Amino acid sequence: MIPSMAVHHRHHAQRANWGRRVLIGAAVVLALLILGVPTAVVFVHAFGKGVDVWWRAISAPETLGAIGLSLLIVAVVVPINAVYGLSVAWAVTKFRWQGKKWLVSLIEVPFSVSPIVAGVATMMVYGSSGLLGGWLMDHDIKIMFAVPGIILATLFVTSPFVAREVMPLMQLQGTEEEEAAQVLGAGGLRTFLSITLPNVKWALFYGLILCTARSLGEFGAVSVVSGHIRGETNTLPLYIDLLYHDYDSSGAFAAASVLTLLALVTLVLKVLVEGRRDAAMDDEPNA
């Protein structure tokens, strides 16, 4: 299992000593060197030749096309993952049945599959030599080296994100409130929409944020299935790769700066949502 990203922090009585200062100092310096420097370098290179060069790179039709495709992928993948994640969480946490552990392990499988392997696996279903390849070709349906293939590969790698964030909270909340709603005559959908969904909304948002970040940034799996058709199947990360290997370094870093900015926004949103979600967790008497 992959650790969930957020951690509750307990406040400690502080003992001021040199060891503590050295360790905090070392951690801050290392974080700056390991995490701060690479982030800063992206912006330094992106804006190194001036803001107008950056803007020209960003506003080039091909860059805008790549941004558009990446946003389209997010717009398709994230809602599907929300529905899937909520279904998984409902089936796993609101009922007692055998084999739950197995299902949860299967749901988390994509976490341990290399993105390249995910891409090859997608290809072995929909590619010309894949299981459905002949049938798809007979019916003139294009999935590989086209947008549907990119969406399928992204769905593969992002499928566990929402489920694993919503499940722990739904588990903690138990079934009493929903059962009460049932007794009072609410239907299943009404119970879900007015009881369950508000209860888990912050965990859901949290999962959606993680899912969005990964959908925007996925490289390996998408790289295999995209076919790299200029202006058609290049997502933003693939476009960075293309510019970089064309020796257009300022263009590559300009595109990278957009994704870095989005990653920083993700971190900020995450901190905001995390607080709300932890509050929801702490409110649970079962916790």
Add this chain to the structure above:
Amino acid sequence: MKRGVLPGFSLTMGMTVTYLGLIVLLPIAALLIKAGGMTGQAFLAATTSPRALASYQVTLVSAAEAAAFNAVVGLLFAWVLARYDFPGRRLLDSLMDLPFALPTAVAGVALTAVFASNGWFGQFLVPLGINVAHAQPGIAVAMAFTSLPFVVRTVQPVIEDLELEAEEAARILGASELQVFFKVVLPTIAPALIAGITLAFARCLGEFGAIIFIAGNRPFDTEITALLIYIRLEEYEYGAATAIATVVLSMAFLVMLATNALQAWQQRYLDRG
């Protein structure tokens, strides 16, 4: 067995199983069917060619280096974040997730720029004869960057939950801070630390995006297995690509099984304590 009174079990279970089957299990099954359809000879030729063997070696060695680095640095971050309150703690805490939030291709171009001979680190390292970009250490650096959060986020909650009484008792009995750490703290957090290292190692084995920019990608030298799969696809060697992908997939499942076993052991360990 009574499941409960709530509706929607068949609906949500049906959706879950259908979606999981179509999106995740069908592709994996297709990969295994394709690999299973190869002759043993062709499978072995693809997976044990000298170039493939060299790629396993560079991938495993680099992943081990990255995991070892993260064992130490990740533990330091986890400790400082869990145990101390200081200005900027929340900022440092959220910065830990940067490698998960930052697209791997961006990490790749950024790290390459940092370690290039005119880069911020490279200008000092290259004159000393330390080549990171376009060399094997670059692979380990990219792996370490992308897998750092695994150790931090696995160990941090366990340190948060440690009972301080045992440490206090050791101090009262005259143990030095180092003795307290190595004899009291480390044995308790060891299962979580090992689990975190295993997860980081697994992630390193599969990493692609961050590495291909910085590695130099020379066959037999700095070519990782994930890249070799990609190259085989570009050569339309779908059989060979599938065979090597099956090897990588099996490695990942072995690591996952080991992690689950470790976590079960950790749970027993904690329950006993």
